[in-house]
Amino acid sequence: MDTQLLQPTNENIMRCAAKLNGGGLVAFPTETVYALGAVATDSAAVKRLYDVKKRPSDNPLIVAVSKKSAIDGVAKNIPQKARVLIEKFMPGALTLLLDKADCIPDVVTAGSSTVAVRIPNNPIALKLIDLVRKPVVVPSANTSSKPSPTLASHVADDLKGKIDYILDGGESEIGIESTIVDTRTEPPTVHRVGGVTLDKLKAAIGDVVVKRDGKKSIKYVPQADILFSAFYDNMSENICRKYDELAARGRKTVVLCLNGNKKKYGDRAVFTVGKDYSEYAHNLFARLRKADAERYDAVIAEGVEPKGIGESLVNRLIKISGGQII
Ligand code: TXA
Ligand code: MG
Numbered sequence: 001m002d003t004q005l006l007q008p009t010n011e012n013i014m015r016c017a018a019k020l021n022g023g024g025l026v027a028f029p030t031e032t033v034y035a036l037g038a039v040a041t042d043s044a045a046v047k048r049l050y051d052v053k054k055r056p057s058d059n060p061l062i063v064a065v066s067k068k069s070a071i072d073g074v075a076k077n078i079p080q081k082a083r084v085l086i087e088k089f090m091p092g093a094l095t096l097l098l099d100k101a102d103c104i105p106d107v108v109t110a111g112s113s114t115v116a117v118r119i120p121n122n123p124i125a126l127k128l129i130d131l132v133r134k135p136v137v138v139p140s141a142n143t144s145s146k147p148s149p150t151l152a153s154h155v156a157d158d159l160k161g162k163i164d165y166i167l168d169g170g171e172s173e174i175g176i177e178s179t180i181v182d183t184r185t186e187p188p189t190v191h192r193v194g195g196v197t198l199d200k201l202k203a204a205i206g207d208v209v210v211k212r213d214g215k216k217s218i219k220y221v222p223q224a225d226i227l228f229s230a231f232y233d234n235m236s237e238n239i240c241r242k243y244d245e246l247a248a249r250g251r252k253t254v255v256l257c258l259n260g261n262k263k264k265y266g267d268r269a270v271f272t273v274g275k276d277y278s279e280y281a282h283n284l285f286a287r288l289r290k291a292d293a294e295r296y297d298a299v300i301a302e303g304v305e306p307k308g309i310g311e312s313l314v315n316r317l318i319k320i321s322g323g324q325i326i
Contacts, residue, residue: 003160005152008124008167017131019164025049027141027155028128029169030120032093032177032195033148033285034155035064035138036163037128040074043105046137050107052162055144060110061137062095062178063117066129074101074135075115081183081205088204091121093174093195097182108137118178124169140177141166147285147320150175154289175282176316181208193315197308224296225251226288226321231303231314236264239300242326243268251297256280256287258302269296277310284316300326 006012008029016026023045026037036053038045040063050057063074068086071078075098078086082096100115109115120126120138129136140148143158152168159166179194179201187207190198201208227242229235239255243265246253254269258280262270271287273280284301291299301317304310318325 001161001164003156003163003166005156005166005168008169010127012165012167013124013128014131016165016167017128020045020128020132020136021134023048024164025052025162026128026165026167027149027152027159027163028125028167029122029152029172030064030125030138031122031173032120033150033172033175034141034152034166035120035125036141036155036159037064037136037138039132040108040135040137041103041105043107046105046107049137049139052159053139053142053144055139057107058110059144060112060114060116061108061139063104063108063115063135064120064125064129064138065117065135066119066126068119070135071098071117071119072101074104075099075117076101077184079183081188084205085181085183085201089196089200091119091126093121093178094118095178095180095192097180097184097191099184104135114182116180122169122173124167128167147288148177150282150285154286157289171282173282175284175286176312179312185209193312195312198311199308224288224291225298225324226301226317227298227324227326228301228317228321229303229326231305235303236261238326239302240265240268242300246298246300252295253298253300254291254294254296256284256299256301261302273302277304277308277313280304281309281313281316284313288320 038049077099095118141155149155150172174195179196180191182189190210273283
């Protein structure tokens with residue numbers, strides 16, 4: 001299959017909508033990371049999407065709609081706290097777990113009666129879904145076990161030749177995935193800490209519990225081993241020690257650090273991730289792809305203070321490192 005990279009003109013967005021309605025697969029930008037779309041009610045297209053992503057069939061997909069009123073079409077029994085979150089954070093980097101409506105096929109939810117729903121806050125995504133006039137599944141547009149894509153070129157690296165179109169909307173604003181919340185439990189359960197921070201969630205609906213991964217989280221599998229540091233004042237000393245230890249064993253190693261910390265690592269290899277935690281989140285996945293492309297054996301990521309988006313970053317670092325904290 002020839003995968004075309006398209007600029008997000010009105011005409012091209014219309015082409016993509018028609019392709020989706022014909023059972024095709026189209027990648028497009030969202031404010032968190034790029035999505036790989038298929039019409040959610042088209043089981044055959046959704047099955048093909050699992051194949052091209054090499055995604056295990058027991059891992060359900062998020063469903064996106066373009067307006068709040070459409071949520072009632074894909075979910076039922078919407079709790080009051082979910083209504084509050086919908087009003088406050090949608091469109092945005094929040095996904096709600098809700099009772100599934102009958103129109104959502106089992107292949108989307110991996111047989112569960114729960115559907116994950118979100119409204120992406122990106123004008124290209126919203127326009128596309130609007131034109132499709134049906135709910136669209138929005139998993140990240142990477143091959144399973146690769147970092148989520150934050151650029152159209154990342155999508156092409158993983159999926160070129162396997163999908164119909166990639167709409168190029170530039171860099172994803174936030175850079176890490178949506179926060180996933182189940183308001184059907186009391187207190188509500190956070191299944192993934194992401195773009196909407198825990199502080200903001202708590203301010204809107206009160207206390208929440210954060211779910212620890214039941215199954216051992218699948219480590220992201222690049223050539224490089226990912227380690228990350230706990231956050232404390234002189235963590236750079238510990239990172240340098242670990243770096244030197246790995247280097248002595250012949251492991252090509254790189255540190256991911258904030259711009260302001262670069263000099264603490266002397267002449268060791270570093271990739272800077274930006275000036276603050278928002279930029280760290282924005283750049284994390286792109287730097288991991290760069291480490292792979294440049295064939296590093298190990299990446300040591302600086303730890304962050306678990307505040308605001310920092311808390312989401314810690315959650316992500318635990319996941320991608322498979323819990324290898326130094
Ligand atoms: O920001 C995002 O959410 C991005 C953008 C592209 O929309 N999408 C995304 O999708 O991160 P994905 O497939 O990479 O991650 C979706 C997560 C998975 O961990 C999946 O298990 C969970 O959402 N999920 C989806 N449907 C679910 C359901 N019915 N019940 C429980 N968890 C669900
Ligand atoms: Mg993903």
